[in-house]
Amino acid sequence: MSDCKKLHPTMTFGDRECVIFDGAIHPQWQEAASQKGFEIIARILDRYHLGLRHHACGRDMICKLFTLRTAIPLCPHCLEDRRRELCDAAGVTFLAPARPHYFRIQLSCGHEVERQQEFLERVRAGKTEIRCDACLEARLEAAAGGRGWTLLGPDPKGDRNYRLYGHECGHTQRVAIVNMQTGRFTCHACSDTWTNDPSFIYLMRFILRSGRIATKVGFSRNPASRLRYQLVMDLEQNAQLLRVIPVPTGHQAICYEKRLHVNLRKLFPGAVLDRAEFEGEVRVLSELYCASIEPEIMALLDDIELRVKSLAKRAAKLARRSAQQDARRASNRQRRKRSGGSAKAG
Numbered sequence: 001m002s003d004c005k006k007l008h009p010t011m012t013f014g015d016r017e018c019v020i021f022d023g024a025i026h027p028q029w030q031e032a033a034s035q036k037g038f039e040i041i042a043r044i045l046d047r048y049h050l051g052l053r054h055h056a057c058g059r060d061m062i063c064k065l066f067t068l069r070t071a072i073p074l075c076p077h078c079l080e081d082r083r084r085e086l087c088d089a090a091g092v093t094f095l096a097p098a099r100p101h102y103f104r105i106q107l108s109c110g111h112e113v114e115r116q117q118e119f120l121e122r123v124r125a126g127k128t129e130i131r132c133d134a135c136l137e138a139r140l141e142a143a144a145g146g147r148g149w150t151l152l153g154p155d156p157k158g159d160r161n162y163r164l165y166g167h168e169c170g171h172t173q174r175v176a177i178v179n180m181q182t183g184r185f186t187c188h189a190c191s192d193t194w195t196n197d198p199s200f201i202y203l204m205r206f207i208l209r210s211g212r213i214a215t216k217v218g219f220s221r222n223p224a225s226r227l228r229y230q231l232v233m234d235l236e237q238n239a240q241l242l243r244v245i246p247v248p249t250g251h252q253a254i255c256y257e258k259r260l261h262v263n264l265r266k267l268f269p270g271a272v273l274d275r276a277e278f279e280g281e282v283r284v285l286s287e288l289y290c291a292s293i294e295p296e297i298m299a300l301l302d303d304i305e306l307r308v309k310s311l312a313k314r315a316a317k318l319a320r321r322s323a324q325q326d327a328r329r330a331s332n333r334q335r336r337k338r339s340g341g342s343a344k345a346g
Protein backbone atom coordinates (compact mmCIF):
# COMPACT_ATOMS: atom_id res chain seq x y z
CA MET A 1 0.00 0.00 0.00
CA SER A 2 2.16 2.87 1.25
CA ASP A 3 5.72 3.36 0.06
CA CYS A 4 6.86 2.94 3.63
CA LYS A 5 5.54 -0.64 3.70
CA LYS A 6 7.18 -1.52 0.44
CA LEU A 7 10.52 -0.40 1.77
CA HIS A 8 10.16 -2.14 5.12
CA PRO A 9 9.34 -5.86 5.36
CA THR A 10 6.27 -6.64 7.48
CA MET A 11 4.82 -9.52 9.44
CA THR A 12 1.13 -10.27 10.09
CA PHE A 13 -0.27 -11.06 13.54
CA GLY A 14 -3.94 -11.94 13.30
CA ASP A 15 -5.40 -9.09 11.30
CA ARG A 16 -2.59 -6.71 12.18
CA GLU A 17 0.29 -6.07 9.81
CA CYS A 18 3.44 -5.01 11.68
CA VAL A 19 6.64 -3.47 10.32
CA ILE A 20 9.73 -5.44 11.19
CA PHE A 21 12.07 -3.39 13.35
CA ASP A 22 15.68 -3.32 12.36
CA GLY A 23 17.66 -4.52 15.37
CA ALA A 24 19.36 -7.51 16.89
CA ILE A 25 17.53 -10.20 18.90
CA HIS A 26 19.84 -10.59 21.87
CA PRO A 27 20.59 -14.18 22.95
CA GLN A 28 19.58 -13.46 26.58
CA TRP A 29 16.10 -12.39 25.34
CA GLN A 30 15.76 -15.55 23.34
CA GLU A 31 16.86 -17.52 26.40
CA ALA A 32 14.21 -15.81 28.58
CA ALA A 33 11.52 -16.41 25.92
CA SER A 34 12.41 -20.08 25.65
CA GLN A 35 12.20 -20.53 29.43
CA LYS A 36 8.69 -19.08 29.32
CA GLY A 37 7.51 -21.32 26.47
CA PHE A 38 8.04 -18.92 23.55
CA GLU A 39 10.39 -18.16 20.70
CA ILE A 40 11.21 -14.63 19.48
CA ILE A 41 10.57 -14.64 15.73
CA ALA A 42 11.13 -10.91 15.08
CA ARG A 43 11.48 -7.46 16.52
CA ILE A 44 8.47 -5.49 15.31
CA LEU A 45 6.92 -1.99 15.29
CA ASP A 46 9.61 -0.28 17.39
CA ARG A 47 12.37 -1.13 19.82
CA TYR A 48 9.84 -2.05 22.54
CA HIS A 49 7.93 -4.83 20.72
CA LEU A 50 8.59 -8.45 19.78
CA GLY A 51 6.85 -11.05 17.70
CA LEU A 52 6.62 -14.30 19.67
CA ARG A 53 5.66 -17.86 18.72
CA HIS A 54 3.96 -19.92 21.43
CA HIS A 55 5.62 -23.34 21.68
CA ALA A 56 2.45 -24.99 22.97
CA CYS A 57 0.24 -24.02 20.05
CA GLY A 58 2.66 -22.82 17.35
CA ARG A 59 0.77 -19.55 16.88
CA ASP A 60 2.27 -16.05 16.81
CA MET A 61 1.58 -13.01 18.97
CA ILE A 62 2.73 -9.46 19.63
CA CYS A 63 4.45 -8.93 22.98
CA LYS A 64 6.22 -6.06 24.70
CA LEU A 65 9.87 -6.63 25.44
CA PHE A 66 9.15 -5.37 28.94
CA THR A 67 6.48 -8.04 29.44
CA LEU A 68 8.79 -10.81 28.29
CA ARG A 69 11.45 -9.66 30.75
CA THR A 70 9.16 -9.18 33.77
CA ALA A 71 6.30 -11.67 33.36
CA ILE A 72 5.06 -14.73 31.48
CA PRO A 73 3.39 -13.62 28.23
CA LEU A 74 -0.18 -14.77 27.76
CA CYS A 75 -0.90 -16.41 24.41
CA PRO A 76 -4.14 -14.75 23.19
CA HIS A 77 -4.97 -17.73 20.95
CA CYS A 78 -4.74 -20.25 23.76
CA LEU A 79 -6.73 -17.86 25.97
CA GLU A 80 -9.49 -17.67 23.41
CA ASP A 81 -9.46 -21.46 23.03
CA ARG A 82 -9.97 -21.82 26.78
CA ARG A 83 -12.84 -19.33 26.70
CA ARG A 84 -14.52 -21.14 23.81
CA GLU A 85 -14.12 -24.47 25.57
CA LEU A 86 -15.60 -23.04 28.76
CA CYS A 87 -18.57 -21.61 26.87
CA ASP A 88 -19.13 -24.83 24.90
CA ALA A 89 -19.15 -26.81 28.13
CA ALA A 90 -21.61 -24.33 29.62
CA GLY A 91 -23.91 -24.78 26.62
CA VAL A 92 -23.45 -21.29 25.14
CA THR A 93 -21.46 -19.74 22.30
CA PHE A 94 -18.48 -17.51 23.03
CA LEU A 95 -18.60 -14.28 21.01
CA ALA A 96 -15.97 -11.93 22.48
CA PRO A 97 -14.41 -10.79 25.71
CA ALA A 98 -16.42 -7.97 27.33
CA ARG A 99 -15.75 -5.98 30.51
CA PRO A 100 -12.95 -7.46 32.62
CA HIS A 101 -13.92 -11.00 33.69
CA TYR A 102 -17.04 -10.90 31.45
CA PHE A 103 -17.71 -12.58 28.12
CA ARG A 104 -20.17 -11.67 25.44
CA ILE A 105 -22.02 -14.91 24.65
CA GLN A 106 -24.94 -16.20 22.66
CA LEU A 107 -27.51 -18.29 24.51
CA SER A 108 -29.18 -21.34 23.01
CA CYS A 109 -32.32 -19.25 22.41
CA GLY A 110 -30.28 -16.89 20.21
CA HIS A 111 -30.14 -13.90 22.57
CA GLU A 112 -26.75 -12.26 23.16
CA VAL A 113 -25.80 -11.38 26.74
CA GLU A 114 -22.76 -10.73 28.92
CA ARG A 115 -21.93 -13.13 31.71
CA GLN A 116 -19.08 -13.37 34.17
CA GLN A 117 -16.42 -16.02 33.52
CA GLU A 118 -16.79 -17.26 37.08
CA PHE A 119 -20.54 -17.71 36.55
CA LEU A 120 -19.93 -19.76 33.38
CA GLU A 121 -17.54 -21.94 35.32
CA ARG A 122 -20.27 -22.68 37.85
CA VAL A 123 -22.66 -23.47 34.98
CA ARG A 124 -20.11 -25.87 33.53
CA ALA A 125 -19.82 -27.53 36.94
CA GLY A 126 -23.62 -27.95 37.02
CA LYS A 127 -23.90 -25.74 40.10
CA THR A 128 -26.25 -23.25 38.48
CA GLU A 129 -27.99 -22.64 35.18
CA ILE A 130 -28.26 -19.82 32.73
CA ARG A 131 -31.62 -18.15 32.34
CA CYS A 132 -32.33 -15.77 29.51
CA ASP A 133 -33.78 -12.54 30.90
CA ALA A 134 -35.11 -11.48 27.49
CA CYS A 135 -36.98 -14.76 27.05
CA LEU A 136 -38.28 -14.59 30.62
CA GLU A 137 -39.51 -11.02 30.12
CA ALA A 138 -41.19 -12.06 26.86
CA ARG A 139 -42.99 -14.90 28.67
CA LEU A 140 -44.05 -12.55 31.47
CA GLU A 141 -45.27 -9.97 28.96
CA ALA A 142 -47.31 -12.59 27.14
CA ALA A 143 -48.84 -13.85 30.40
CA ALA A 144 -49.72 -10.30 31.45
CA GLY A 145 -51.14 -9.37 28.04
CA GLY A 146 -53.46 -12.36 28.18
CA ARG A 147 -55.03 -10.93 31.34
CA GLY A 148 -55.30 -7.30 30.33
CA TRP A 149 -52.09 -6.24 32.05
CA THR A 150 -48.81 -4.76 30.82
CA LEU A 151 -45.43 -5.60 32.28
CA LEU A 152 -43.91 -2.27 33.36
CA GLY A 153 -40.69 -3.32 35.05
CA PRO A 154 -39.02 -4.87 38.08
CA ASP A 155 -40.68 -4.92 41.48
CA PRO A 156 -40.29 -1.52 43.19
CA LYS A 157 -39.68 -3.41 46.44
CA GLY A 158 -36.89 -5.44 44.83
CA ASP A 159 -38.50 -8.88 45.18
CA ARG A 160 -37.39 -11.04 42.24
CA ASN A 161 -40.64 -13.03 42.39
CA TYR A 162 -42.67 -9.88 41.77
CA ARG A 163 -42.98 -7.39 38.89
CA LEU A 164 -44.65 -4.05 38.43
CA TYR A 165 -47.67 -4.27 36.11
CA GLY A 166 -50.16 -1.80 34.69
CA HIS A 167 -53.83 -2.71 34.32
CA GLU A 168 -55.92 -1.71 31.30
CA CYS A 169 -57.89 0.52 33.69
CA GLY A 170 -54.72 2.59 34.17
CA HIS A 171 -53.87 1.31 37.66
CA THR A 172 -50.34 0.07 38.37
CA GLN A 173 -49.62 -2.57 40.97
CA ARG A 174 -46.96 -5.09 41.98
CA VAL A 175 -48.05 -8.69 41.36
CA ALA A 176 -46.31 -11.99 42.08
CA ILE A 177 -45.16 -13.60 38.82
CA VAL A 178 -46.88 -16.86 39.73
CA ASN A 179 -50.15 -15.04 40.43
CA MET A 180 -50.02 -13.31 37.05
CA GLN A 181 -49.60 -16.75 35.48
CA THR A 182 -52.49 -18.33 37.37
CA GLY A 183 -54.69 -15.23 37.56
CA ARG A 184 -55.15 -15.52 41.32
CA PHE A 185 -55.16 -11.80 42.02
CA THR A 186 -57.24 -8.73 41.19
CA CYS A 187 -56.73 -5.12 40.26
CA HIS A 188 -56.89 -3.07 43.45
CA ALA A 189 -58.49 -0.21 41.60
CA CYS A 190 -61.26 -1.70 39.49
CA SER A 191 -62.32 -5.02 40.97
CA ASP A 192 -64.36 -5.71 44.07
CA THR A 193 -62.00 -7.52 46.35
CA TRP A 194 -64.75 -9.39 48.16
CA THR A 195 -65.45 -11.43 45.02
CA ASN A 196 -61.98 -12.91 45.42
CA ASP A 197 -61.84 -13.22 49.18
CA PRO A 198 -62.75 -16.54 50.82
CA SER A 199 -66.44 -16.79 51.58
CA PHE A 200 -69.07 -19.16 53.02
CA ILE A 201 -72.40 -20.61 52.03
CA TYR A 202 -74.51 -20.77 55.17
CA LEU A 203 -77.78 -22.20 56.41
CA MET A 204 -79.68 -20.50 59.24
CA ARG A 205 -82.85 -21.27 61.12
CA PHE A 206 -85.24 -18.65 62.55
CA ILE A 207 -88.25 -19.31 64.78
CA LEU A 208 -90.68 -16.57 63.88
CA ARG A 209 -93.14 -15.04 66.35
CA SER A 210 -95.93 -16.84 64.56
CA GLY A 211 -94.30 -20.11 65.56
CA ARG A 212 -93.34 -20.75 61.97
CA ILE A 213 -89.77 -22.10 61.53
CA ALA A 214 -87.93 -20.50 58.63
CA THR A 215 -84.74 -21.51 56.88
CA LYS A 216 -82.38 -19.14 55.15
CA VAL A 217 -79.49 -20.01 52.86
CA GLY A 218 -77.08 -17.41 51.57
CA PHE A 219 -73.44 -16.49 51.31
CA SER A 220 -71.27 -14.25 53.43
CA ARG A 221 -67.66 -13.61 54.28
CA ASN A 222 -68.67 -13.85 57.92
CA PRO A 223 -71.96 -15.70 58.44
CA ALA A 224 -72.00 -15.41 62.26
CA SER A 225 -71.64 -11.66 62.09
CA ARG A 226 -74.19 -11.46 59.28
CA LEU A 227 -76.70 -13.33 61.44
CA ARG A 228 -76.07 -11.31 64.60
CA TYR A 229 -75.64 -7.81 63.20
CA GLN A 230 -77.50 -7.73 59.91
CA LEU A 231 -80.32 -10.23 59.74
CA VAL A 232 -81.76 -10.31 63.21
CA MET A 233 -83.87 -7.30 64.24
CA ASP A 234 -84.56 -8.36 67.79
CA LEU A 235 -81.75 -9.64 70.04
CA GLU A 236 -84.24 -12.05 71.63
CA GLN A 237 -84.94 -13.60 68.23
CA ASN A 238 -84.45 -17.34 68.18
CA ALA A 239 -81.87 -17.70 65.41
CA GLN A 240 -79.24 -20.32 64.77
CA LEU A 241 -76.40 -20.76 62.31
CA LEU A 242 -76.75 -24.45 61.37
CA ARG A 243 -74.15 -24.94 58.70
CA VAL A 244 -71.31 -23.13 56.92
CA ILE A 245 -69.44 -24.33 53.82
CA PRO A 246 -66.13 -22.59 53.12
CA VAL A 247 -65.84 -21.50 49.47
CA PRO A 248 -62.52 -20.23 48.06
CA THR A 249 -63.91 -16.97 46.62
CA GLY A 250 -66.91 -14.72 47.01
CA HIS A 251 -67.49 -14.98 43.30
CA GLN A 252 -67.91 -18.76 43.52
CA ALA A 253 -70.11 -18.35 46.60
CA ILE A 254 -72.51 -16.00 44.83
CA CYS A 255 -72.73 -18.39 41.86
CA TYR A 256 -73.52 -21.37 44.10
CA GLU A 257 -76.07 -19.36 46.02
CA LYS A 258 -77.91 -18.11 42.94
CA ARG A 259 -78.11 -21.60 41.47
CA LEU A 260 -79.34 -22.96 44.80
CA HIS A 261 -82.23 -20.48 44.95
CA VAL A 262 -83.20 -21.21 41.36
CA ASN A 263 -83.31 -24.93 42.19
CA LEU A 264 -85.24 -24.47 45.43
CA ARG A 265 -87.88 -22.26 43.81
CA LYS A 266 -88.25 -24.75 41.00
CA LEU A 267 -88.34 -27.86 43.24
CA PHE A 268 -90.35 -26.45 46.17
CA PRO A 269 -92.38 -23.46 45.02
CA GLY A 270 -94.80 -23.93 47.94
CA ALA A 271 -91.99 -23.68 50.53
CA VAL A 272 -91.00 -20.12 49.61
CA LEU A 273 -92.19 -17.90 52.47
CA ASP A 274 -94.25 -14.85 51.77
CA ARG A 275 -92.55 -11.65 52.77
CA ALA A 276 -95.42 -10.73 55.07
CA GLU A 277 -94.56 -13.73 57.25
CA PHE A 278 -91.15 -12.47 58.32
CA GLU A 279 -91.27 -8.72 57.73
CA GLY A 280 -90.12 -6.89 60.84
CA GLU A 281 -88.32 -9.96 62.18
CA VAL A 282 -85.69 -10.95 59.65
CA ARG A 283 -84.03 -8.24 57.65
CA VAL A 284 -84.18 -9.77 54.15
CA LEU A 285 -86.42 -9.25 51.15
CA SER A 286 -86.75 -12.88 50.07
CA GLU A 287 -85.03 -16.23 50.22
CA LEU A 288 -86.63 -17.59 53.34
CA TYR A 289 -88.06 -21.07 53.12
CA CYS A 290 -90.30 -23.18 55.28
CA ALA A 291 -88.08 -25.36 57.51
CA SER A 292 -89.99 -28.44 56.33
CA ILE A 293 -87.63 -28.60 53.36
CA GLU A 294 -84.48 -28.27 55.51
CA PRO A 295 -83.38 -31.90 54.78
CA GLU A 296 -83.68 -31.24 51.05
CA ILE A 297 -81.70 -28.01 51.38
CA MET A 298 -79.07 -29.90 53.36
CA ALA A 299 -78.80 -32.43 50.54
CA LEU A 300 -78.28 -29.64 47.99
CA LEU A 301 -75.66 -28.12 50.30
CA ASP A 302 -73.94 -31.52 50.44
CA ASP A 303 -73.67 -31.36 46.65
CA ILE A 304 -72.16 -27.87 46.81
CA GLU A 305 -69.67 -28.96 49.46
CA LEU A 306 -68.62 -31.95 47.34
CA ARG A 307 -68.21 -29.75 44.28
CA VAL A 308 -66.10 -27.21 46.19
CA LYS A 309 -63.89 -29.98 47.54
CA SER A 310 -63.40 -31.70 44.20
CA LEU A 311 -62.59 -28.37 42.54
CA ALA A 312 -60.03 -27.66 45.25
CA LYS A 313 -58.57 -31.14 44.82
CA ARG A 314 -58.35 -30.68 41.06
CA ALA A 315 -56.67 -27.29 41.46
CA ALA A 316 -54.17 -28.78 43.91
CA LYS A 317 -53.48 -31.65 41.50
CA LEU A 318 -52.91 -29.24 38.61
CA ALA A 319 -50.57 -27.15 40.76
CA ARG A 320 -48.67 -30.30 41.82
CA ARG A 321 -48.41 -31.49 38.23
CA SER A 322 -47.07 -28.18 37.00
CA ALA A 323 -44.56 -28.12 39.87
CA GLN A 324 -43.43 -31.65 38.89
CA GLN A 325 -43.10 -30.64 35.26
CA ASP A 326 -40.97 -27.66 36.27
CA ALA A 327 -38.73 -29.90 38.39
CA ARG A 328 -38.41 -32.44 35.59
CA ARG A 329 -37.51 -29.75 33.07
CA ALA A 330 -34.87 -28.38 35.43
CA SER A 331 -33.29 -31.82 36.02
CA ASN A 332 -33.29 -32.56 32.28
CA ARG A 333 -31.42 -29.34 31.70
CA GLN A 334 -28.91 -30.34 34.36
CA ARG A 335 -28.45 -33.75 32.76
CA ARG A 336 -27.90 -32.22 29.33
CA LYS A 337 -25.30 -29.88 30.79
CA ARG A 338 -23.51 -32.71 32.56
CA SER A 339 -23.42 -35.02 29.56
CA GLY A 340 -22.28 -32.12 27.35
CA GLY A 341 -19.51 -31.35 29.84
CA SER A 342 -18.23 -34.92 30.16
CA ALA A 343 -18.18 -35.40 26.38
CA LYS A 344 -15.85 -32.41 26.16
CA ALA A 345 -13.69 -33.69 28.99
CA GLY A 346 -13.41 -37.17 27.41
Ligand SMILES: [Zn+2]
Pocket: 054, 056, 057, 058, 059, 075, 076, 077, 078, 079
Ligand atom coordinates in the same frame (compact mmCIF):
# COMPACT_ATOMS: atom_id res chain seq x y z
ZN1 LIG B 1 -0.88 -20.47 22.36
Ligand SMILES: [Zn+2]
Pocket: 107, 109, 110, 111, 132, 133, 134, 135, 136
Ligand atom coordinates in the same frame (compact mmCIF):
# COMPACT_ATOMS: atom_id res chain seq x y z
ZN1 LIG C 1 -33.54 -15.74 25.16
Ligand SMILES: [Zn+2]
Pocket: 167, 168, 169, 170, 171, 187, 188, 189, 190, 191
Ligand atom coordinates in the same frame (compact mmCIF):
# COMPACT_ATOMS: atom_id res chain seq x y z
ZN1 LIG D 1 -57.90 -2.15 37.08
